[in-house]
Amino acid sequence: xxxxxxxxxxxxxxxxxxxxxxxxxxxxxxxWDKYLSPEVERRLPVDGRTFMRLVGLVEIAAGLLVLRRxxxxxxxxxxxxxxxxxxxxxxxxxxxxAARDALLAVGAAALAMMPERAQVKDPLAMPERRMRMxxxxxxxxxxx
Numbered sequence: 001x002x003x004x005x006x007x008x009x010x011x012x013x014x015x016x017x018x019x020x021x022x023x024x025x026x027x028x029x030x031x032w033d034k035y036l037s038p039e040v041e042r043r044l045p046v047d048g049r050t051f052m053r054l055v056g057l058v059e060i061a062a063g064l065l066v067l068r069r070x071x072x073x074x075x076x077x078x079x080x081x082x083x084x085x086x087x088x089x090x091x092x093x094x095x096x097x098a099a100r101d102a103l104l105a106v107g108a109a110a111l112a113m114m115p116e117r118a119q120v121k122d123p124l125a126m127p128e129r130r131m132r133m134x135x136x137x138x139x140x141x142x143x144x
């Protein structure tokens with residue numbers, strides 16, 4: 001089991017889009033079509049069901065990208081979740097899910113910004129010593 005935050009975020013933001021994307025073809029978890037804004041659907045060149053299947057393919061690809069290249073995949077998933085949030089807000093419904101997806105977008109952006117490797121400090125290294133100044137004159141003059 002991974003022990004660092006980056007690995008946990010990578011697994012979560014990798015596997016969840018893959019599962020949700022695959023479910024766009026089966027609707028076993030939820031009827032995904034109900035989340036598509038009617039306004040957005042009117043503007044699509046395909047019907048809503050076909051669009052949701054395309055969405056599923058994109059989500060699967062994004063999840064795989066997060067697993068292979070977390071920085072790039074995290075940025076893609078963050079943008080994708082922001083777009084989903086906008087779609088949900090435009091319906092005027094499912095505002096709780098929109099809020100959740102907005103926060104998930106922030107988490108995916110954080111994953112994209114994390115360094116590849118954690119920077120480990122040498123526990124035996126001596127801290128850098130710095131000379132302190134006395135800007136307010138609290139040290140008696142005889143000490144100077």
